[in-house]
Each structure stands twice: as structure tokens, then as C-alpha cells.
Amino acid sequence: MNRIHMLAAPLCALSLVSGAAFAADKPVLTVYAPEYFTSEWGPGPKIEEGFEKICDCDLKFVAGDVLPRILLEGERTGADAVIGLTTDVLARARATGLFAPHNEDISRLTLPVAWTDDTFLPFNWSETAFIYDKTKLSDPPQSFQDLLDAPANAYKIAIQDPRASISGLALLFWVKAIYGDQAEAAWEKLAPKILTVTQDWSESYGLFTDGEVDMVLSFTTSPAYHIIAENDDTKAAAIFPEGHYFLTETAAALKNAKQPELAQKFLDYILSDDFQGMIATANWSYPVIEKPGFLPEAFAALPRPEKTLFFSEDEAEALRAPATEEWRQALRR
Amino acid sequence: MKPAGAAPRHPARAAVRTLTAQGWPARIAAILVAAAILGPLAAVIRHAGGLSGLGSGDIDALWFTLWQAAVSAVLSCLLAVPVARALARRRFPGRGLLISLMGAPFILPTVVAAMGLVAVFGRRGMVNAGLEALGLPGVTVYGAQGVILAHVFLNLPLAVRMVLHGWQAVPSERLRLAAALGFGRAEVARHIERPMLRAVLPGAFLAIFLVCLTSFAIALTLGGGPRATTVELAIYQAFRFDADAGRAAALALVQIGVSVIALLASLALTAPPAFGAGLDRADAPPVRGARVKDALVLGAATLFLLLPLATILLRGLPALFDLPPSILRAAGTSVAIALGSTVLTLALALPLALAAPRARWAEVAGTLPMTASSLVLGTGLFLILRPFVNPVTLALPVTLLANALMSLPFALRLLMPEARALRADYDRLAASLGLRGLARLRLLDLPRLARPLGFSAGLAAAFSMGDLGVITLFSDGQRQTLPLALYQLMGAYRMDLAAAAACLLMALTFALFWAFDRIGQNADPR
Numbered sequence: 001m002n003r004i005h006m007l008a009a010p011l012c013a014l015s016l017v018s019g020a021a022f023a024a025d026k027p028v029l030t031v032y033a034p035e036y037f038t039s040e041w042g043p044g045p046k047i048e049e050g051f052e053k054i055c056d057c058d059l060k061f062v063a064g065d066v067l068p069r070i071l072l073e074g075e076r077t078g079a080d081a082v083i084g085l086t087t088d089v090l091a092r093a094r095a096t097g098l099f100a101p102h103n104e105d106i107s108r109l110t111l112p113v114a115w116t117d118d119t120f121l122p123f124n125w126s127e128t129a130f131i132y133d134k135t136k137l138s139d140p141p142q143s144f145q146d147l148l149d150a151p152a153n154a155y156k157i158a159i160q161d162p163r164a165s166i167s168g169l170a171l172l173f174w175v176k177a178i179y180g181d182q183a184e185a186a187w188e189k190l191a192p193k194i195l196t197v198t199q200d201w202s203e204s205y206g207l208f209t210d211g212e213v214d215m216v217l218s219f220t221t222s223p224a225y226h227i228i229a230e231n232d233d234t235k236a237a238a239i240f241p242e243g244h245y246f247l248t249e250t251a252a253a254l255k256n257a258k259q260p261e262l263a264q265k266f267l268d269y270i271l272s273d274d275f276q277g278m279i280a281t282a283n284w285s286y287p288v289i290e291k292p293g294f295l296p297e298a299f300a301a302l303p304r305p306e307k308t309l310f311f312s313e314d315e316a317e318a319l320r321a322p323a324t325e326e327w328r329q330a331l332r333r
Numbered sequence: 334m335k336p337a338g339a340a341p342r343h344p345a346r347a348a349v350r351t352l353t354a355q356g357w358p359a360r361i362a363a364i365l366v367a368a369a370i371l372g373p374l375a376a377v378i379r380h381a382g383g384l385s386g387l388g389s390g391d392i393d394a395l396w397f398t399l400w401q402a403a404v405s406a407v408l409s410c411l412l413a414v415p416v417a418r419a420l421a422r423r424r425f426p427g428r429g430l431l432i433s434l435m436g437a438p439f440i441l442p443t444v445v446a447a448m449g450l451v452a453v454f455g456r457r458g459m460v461n462a463g464l465e466a467l468g469l470p471g472v473t474v475y476g477a478q479g480v481i482l483a484h485v486f487l488n489l490p491l492a493v494r495m496v497l498h499g500w501q502a503v504p505s506e507r508l509r510l511a512a513a514l515g516f517g518r519a520e521v522a523r524h525i526e527r528p529m530l531r532a533v534l535p536g537a538f539l540a541i542f543l544v545c546l547t548s549f550a551i552a553l554t555l556g557g558g559p560r561a562t563t564v565e566l567a568i569y570q571a572f573r574f575d576a577d578a579g580r581a582a583a584l585a586l587v588q589i590g591v592s593v594i595a596l597l598a599s600l601a602l603t604a605p606p607a608f609g610a611g612l613d614r615a616d617a618p619p620v621r622g623a624r625v626k627d628a629l630v631l632g633a634a635t636l637f638l639l640l641p642l643a644t645i646l647l648r649g650l651p652a653l654f655d656l657p658p659s660i661l662r663a664a665g666t667s668v669a670i671a672l673g674s675t676v677l678t679l680a681l682a683l684p685l686a687l688a689a690p691r692a693r694w695a696e697v698a699g700t701l702p703m704t705a706s707s708l709v710l711g712t713g714l715f716l717i718l719r720p721f722v723n724p725v726t727l728a729l730p731v732t733l734l735a736n737a738l739m740s741l742p743f744a745l746r747l748l749m750p751e752a753r754a755l756r757a758d759y760d761r762l763a764a765s766l767g768l769r770g771l772a773r774l775r776l777l778d779l780p781r782l783a784r785p786l787g788f789s790a791g792l793a794a795a796f797s798m799g800d801l802g803v804i805t806l807f808s809d810g811q812r813q814t815l816p817l818a819l820y821q822l823m824g825a826y827r828m829d830l831a832a833a834a835a836c837l838l839m840a841l842t843f844a845l846f847w848a849f850d851r852i853g854q855n856a857d858p859r
Binding site for chain 1: 393444447456457556560569570572576719725807817818820821822823825828
């Protein structure tokens with residue numbers, strides 16, 4: 001399939017018509033998704049298979065930069081729905097006025113924070129956490145304060161740039177939620193322990209698995225991958241009593257969708273048992289509706305923070321620029 | 334119109350005619366390139382409704398970008414001179430292979446390069462393990478020094494090759510004459526080496542300065558934090574995080590401005606070579622002495638450039654055969670795109686290089702892509718094409734064009750010194766023989782330029798292989814390239830498979846580069 005596509009691509013590029021002729025028998029639902037979504041290691045293929053069983057349609061993911069693309073295309077966007085928008089871009093996405101209400105009963109959600117958004121529908125969640133290797137780090141920090149107060153050579157950590165990565169930005173809010181006005185002082189204490197700041201989560205995580213850093217900024221759900229997929233229970237999240245910052249990915253339908261009913265059906269499917277029961281191991285994160293059996297045993301047994309921190313969209317948007325500047329000033333010294 | 338082959342009465346006038354005849358392809362190429370770079374920038378500015386001001390963070394980024402690029406370029410050039418000299422005057426078994434292998438870091442996809450550098454120079458790397466074993470304090474690579482180390486690692490190979498080409502372009506008659514006159518090393522340096530370096534080094538400096546100016550990913554993993562923010566990253570942030578296309582465009586303009594100033598400065602500093610033509614006899618006379626010094630220089634350079642590559646190989650080999658078929662398909666796609674973009678690069682670079690000795694605009698147009706931000710390029714093209722056609726259907730041609738544009742400046746810079754020598758040494762002869770048009774291209778230009786053409790083709794293919802798909806706006810989510818698959822593997826925690834994919838990517842990239850480079854060297858009549 002893929003190989004044929006590869007060879008056919010130059011031809012298709014020349015003739016627009018030939019592409020449309022193939023799928024004329026079934027309606028096509030076009031969903032914009034992040035690049036990671038559609039690879040065989042992402043959740044895309046499983047979602048596509050599950051939804052196509054019930055929709056009598058052809059679900060087509062278009063992978064790439066979801067929001068930048070929508071912003072450029074405006075009213076004439078080719079998307080019926082989008083999936084994978086993270087909380088940091090919701091304010092900007094909402095401001096476009098291009099998205100329709102999701103019409104779902106969100107009282108069913110079992111999120112650790114109150115979610116009242118009637119446009120953007122969460123489909124998974126996790127929290128920020130520092131991941132360490134139990135065999136290499138015998139005295140992990142017991143709290144965020146512990147981490148700040150540790151001597152400079154106690155641990156070396158890798159974090160992500162809040163100006164380029166969603167997890168990096170979540171760390172910024174995490175620090176802000178705990179330390180408020182004292183955030184800059186907190187960053188100054190953390191700075192000597194930060195070995196490097198990468199642009200992307202995967203580069204940081206690669207430094208961690210290669211043993212270059214002792215701890216990495218990642219998610220409370222990261223150890224699940226190692227335990228379930230690799231049979232390796234040496235990786236753990238350091239759980240802090242101050243709380244951990246909430247992250248979620250959302251989906252939404254477009255107002256100008258060519259297939260509004262299918263788009264709605266897609267949002268219904270996101271909250272179905274089929275979708276929610278599979279997202280844990282497809283995306284290594286928690287489902288937004290938790291029912292018995294939705295999480296594999298080892299996943300359900302992961303330690304969870306007692307407190308979840310989260311800024312509302314408006315608070316986060318107001319904090320983003322000053323908090324980034326604070327971070328930049330503290331780390332450039 | 335004279336029948337072909339008839340001897341013209343006025344050789345000089347015929348030479349002028351040949352020039353104008355050859356000028357048209359160059360003009361078309363120059364206009365194409367300028368439109369492809371400046372058009373998208375204009376589209377972004379229009380979309381943003383104007384430019385917006387820069388913040389203090391942007392000024393910091395500009396300052397850091399400038400000084401690290403300058404230091405990286407100076408260091409690369411300084412270190413390249415002894416290495417290229419040793420390669421030029423020594424003959425030993427495996428020399429050709431060593432020259433090819435030493436080119437490898439330059440063509441390494443940046444994400445792979447970072448892995449290798451960390452394995453050697455990182456906190457848990459070989460260097461620190463060695464220092465610890467000796468009871469010495471460790472060194473940290475993270476910080477400005479890491480950025481510069483990475484840039485020297487990546488760009489020293491380019492500088493070595495450019496200086497080595499300079500040495501090889503010195504006719505062996507001059508070296509024989511120098512030997513016959515009993516020149517010592519000081520006289521050789523003064524009468525042969527220095528004029529050659531004056532012709533070659535400003536171009537090498539400029540190329541590396543511009544690469545480091547627009548550097549994005551590699552620098553930043555080793556940069557250690559926000560101190561090491563580059564302009565390219567600031568553009569990325571303005572687009573993605575602040576949705577401020579006006580600021581992104583303003584930064585892109587600053588980047589182009591700085592690059593053009595650097596280009597003009599290097600043009601002013603470049604001295605034309607004045608060795609004249611030789612009889613193309615191979616083998617310069619052997620040089621006595623300095624044997625130990627050359628061996629040390631080559632040994633150190635080999636270790637520095639090849640150790641990180643060896644670590645990538647070792648890390649990736651165990652999982653190489655576990656790679657799923659989809660990765661092999663992605664590899665196939667990457668190779669196909671690389672071959673296409675190589676053809677396009679040469680089609681643009683050759684006419685520009687042949688025109689460049691007499692026309693500065695050709696050089697400026699051909700260097701322009703190096704100054705452009707790929708993010709602005711992608712976004713601008715998207716804005717331009719979108720009203721007419723679904724951009725996704727143009728994913729392939731746009732990728733080919735973008736990859737070819739990115740390689741063009743290097744191809745041009747490699748071809749130009751030889752093209753200049755060709756003009757100076759053979760124009761009159763060709764004119765007196767009535768050799769022009771396609772016949773001249775086939776009999777004179779192509780054979781004389783075979784070596785830099787092969788090298789350029791190798792670079793173009795390699796760059797395209799390592800390209801992460803900057804044009805993600807055009808992605809259809811179906812056709813996957815190898816670097817993209819590598820990132821997806823890393824993003825899905827599959828670090829062992831990612832290491833294997835990195836290893837495969839490095840091997841394929843180098844194989845393509847090596848094949849083109851060899852073809853060029855074998856086709857050189859000298």
C-alpha cells in the first residue's frame with residue numbers, strides 16, 4: 001500500500017483528479033493530526049481501524065503541524081476535525097472561531113481537574129514528572145523542594161525548551177504553580193542541575209536512556225512503557241507532594257466541516273469504550289474515562305500524585321510570556 | 334550564424350558570444366532561485382500584514398548566533414589547513430578512502446551527529462571516562478563550547494575538502510618548478526600555498542559561517558540552555574509558539590541581511606588564483622620531511638571526526654535487523670527523493686557556477702538559499718500555492734525543490750574556484766578552436782569540473798537524505814522519510830530501534846555521497 005503510494009505520488013501530484021476517483025464510494029473524514037500520530041508506533045492506525053469499523057467511511061489522517069496549518073488555511077481549511085491539540089495552543093485555536101462545539105457529555109470524564117470546555121474534547125492525559133533509573137539513582141528527590149535544595153552535583157537533568165516544546169512549557173507552569181512569585185529564585189536553584197535544554201522531548205529522553213543524565217523531564221506515565229513493552233521496571237517517576245502539572249491532548253470538529261455528521265461521530269467515538277480502552281498502551285497516557293480493565297495491571301499500579309496542578313486557559317496564556325522570560329533570565333546566568 | 338567548427342576571425346568577440354550564449358541558463362537559474370527564496374518571504378510578510386519588532390531575547394539570539402558562527406568558521410578553517418596540506422602532500426594506502434570518510438560528519442543528519450558527539454564528549458562519554466581513569470577532572474561539553482565543538486565537527490570536513498581541492502588545482506608543474514628551484518618549505522608556503530589559501534579560504538569561511546548562522550537543532554542539544562539560542566530557533570518560536578509571523582519574517586530578513594554582508598565581505602577578501610594552466614600531469618613531487626607532523630595531524634583529525642561515527646555504528650548495529658519493513662520503505666523514499674534533488678541541484682548549480690566568474694549576481698543568487706530560514710520558506714510556499722492547488726498534492730515537488738535549494742550554495746561554492754580557473758586558463762583556447770555550446774560543455778567544462786561536480790552531487794544527495802522534512806506543512810502523513818521515522822521512533826520510546834535507524838541513515842547517506850564522489854573523481858581526466 002505504502003510502496004504503491006510512493007511510486008504513485010509523482011503521478012498524483014500531476015493529476016489531482018486521479019486521487020479523488022479512488023475513494024468515491026465512501027465518504028472521507030479528514031482529520032488533521034500531529035506527525036507522531038500516524039506512524040505505526042503512534043495511536044493513529046488503531047483509531048483508524050476502530051472508527052472505520054463503525055462509521056462506514058474512510059478516515060484520513062493528515063499528519064503535520066495541526067494548528068499552524070489551520071491558521072494558514074483559515075475558513076477554507078480541508079479538515080473536518082482535528083486531533084492532538086495540546087492545552088497550550090487552545091486559546092489561539094479558540095480565537096480563530098473556526099471550531100464547533102463538541103456536543104459531548106463531559107460530566108462522564110474522570111480527569112483529575114475540572115474540565116468545562118465545550119469546544120475542545122480531551123482524549124488522554126498525563127502529568128509532568130522527572131523520570132529516573134532506580135538502579136542508578138539511589139536517593140531520588142522526595143519533593144520539588146528537595147530537588148531545588150540538592151547540591152549541584154547530586155543529579156544532572158535534561159529538560160525541554162518551553163519556547164519549543166509542550167512538556168517544556170508545562171514545566172514552566174509546574175514551577176509557577178508551586179512557587180508563584182518565587183519562581184525565578186526556584187529556577188536559579190534548579191539551574192546548576194540542568195545539564196542541557198533540548199528542543200524536543202525525544203532528544204531529552206534519549207539522553208536519559210543513554211545514561212547521559214540521571215533524570216529527565218517527562219510524564220508520570222512514562223514508566224508504563226518500560227514496564228509493559230520492555231519488561232523493565234527500573235524506570236520510575238519521582239512523585240512530589242507539591243503536586244504535578246496536568247497535560248492533555250484534545251480533539252475538535254471544524255465549523256465548516258464538509259462531513260459534520262461524521263466529525264460528530266468521530267468525537268462520539270473518542271469517548272467510546274473502544275477508544276478509551278485502547279489509548280493507554282497506544283499513546284502511553286491515561287484515558288479520560290477510566291473504567292475497570294481500561295488500564296493494564298502494571299499501568300494501573302503506577303504511583304499517582306496526590307495533587308494535580310493546572311492553570312486555566314486564560315491564566316496560562318497570561319503567564320506564558322513573563323514566565324518564559326523569567327526562565328530565560330535565570331538560566332542564562 | 335557561422336557553421337559550427339568554423340574558426341572565428343576574432344577570438345575575443347567569439348568568447349563574448351559564447352559567454353552570452355551560456356548566460357541564459359544561468360539567468361533562468363538565478364531568477365528561479367531568487368523567486369523561490371524571496372517570494373515565500375514576501376508572502377509571509379503579506380500574510381502577517383507587515384513586520385513586527387524584535388524583543389530583547391531576539392537580540393540576544395542574534396548576538397549569540399553571530400559570534401558562535403564566526404568562531405566556528407575561523408576554527409574550522411584554521412584546523413583544515415594542516416589537515417588538507419598533509420592530505421595533499423602525502424601518498425599512502427587508503428588515502429582516498431580516508432578523504433571520503435573524513436567528509437562524513439558534514440553530511441551527517443544533525444540528530445545523528447548529536448548522538449555521536451554525546452557518546453564521545455558527553456558527561457558519560459569516552460573522553461570523560463578517560464580523564465577519570467587518569468584521575469583528572471572531567472570536562473563538560475554543554476554550553477557555548479559544545480555548540481562550537483559540534484559546528485567544528487560538522488564543518489571541518491567541508492573546509493578540508495575545499496582547501497584540498499585548492500591544493501589539487503595547483504598544477505604539478507608549479508610544484509616541480511618549486512622543487513627545481515630548490516624552494517624550502519617557507520618559499521613553497523609563500524609562493525604557492527598562501528596565494529592558494531587567499532583564493533580558497535574566504536569561500537570556505539563564508540560557507541561555514543552561513544551554515545552555523547542558520548543552525549538549529551544540533552547546536553541546541555549541546556548548547557545547555559537559553560544562552561545558546563540561535564536566530565533560526567527564534568524564528569521557530571515566533572511562528573509556532575507566538576503565532577507572530579511578522580516577527581518571524583523580521584528575523585528572517587535580519588538573517589538574510591547578515592548573510593549578504595558576510596557574502597560581500599568574503600568576495601572582497603577573495604584573491605583570484607594565478608597559477609595558470611598545466612599539463613595535468615599527476616603526482617606532485619614528494620615532499621621531504623614533516624612526515625611525523627603530517628602523521629600526527631592526520632591521526633588527530635581522523636580520531637576527532639570518526640570516533641563519534643563509530644559510536645553511532647556500535648550503538649545501532651544490535652537492533653539493525655529488528656527494523657520493521659516500514660523503516661525500509663521510508664529509507665527507499667528518502668533515497669528516491671535524494672536522487673531527484675541531486676539532479677535538480679546540479680541543474681541549478683552548473684549554469685550559475687559557469688557564469689559566476691564574470692557575473693557577481695550569479696554567485697549572490699546561488700548563495701541566497703543558505704541565508705533563508707527553511708521555516709519561512711515552507712510557510713511562504715504554502716501561502717503562495719494554497720489559493721491554486723491543495724498543497725499536499727505538491728508534497729513531492731516542493732520537497733525536491735527545497736532540498737535542492739539547500740544544497741545549491743555548497744555546490745556552487747565547490748564548483749566556482751574550478752570554474753574560475755577554467756575561464757582564465759581555457760577560454761581563449763576554446764574560442765580559438767570554436768568550441769562552444771554543448772560541445773564545450775561535454776569536452777571541456779564537464780570533464781574539468783568532474784571532481785567538484787561529483788562532490789557536489791554527493792553533498793546534495795546526503796543533505797536531502799538527512800532532511801527532516803522542513804516542509805511539514807505539505808506533509809500528507811503517508812509518505813515517510815527515514816529521518817522522520819527516526820524521530821517518530823524516538824518519540825514513541827523506541828530508543829534502540831531509533832539508534833538502528835540512525836545507523837542505517839548514516840550508512841545510506843554515506844553510501845550515496847561516496848558513490849557520487851567516486852564517480853566524479855574517476856571522471857576527472859587528471
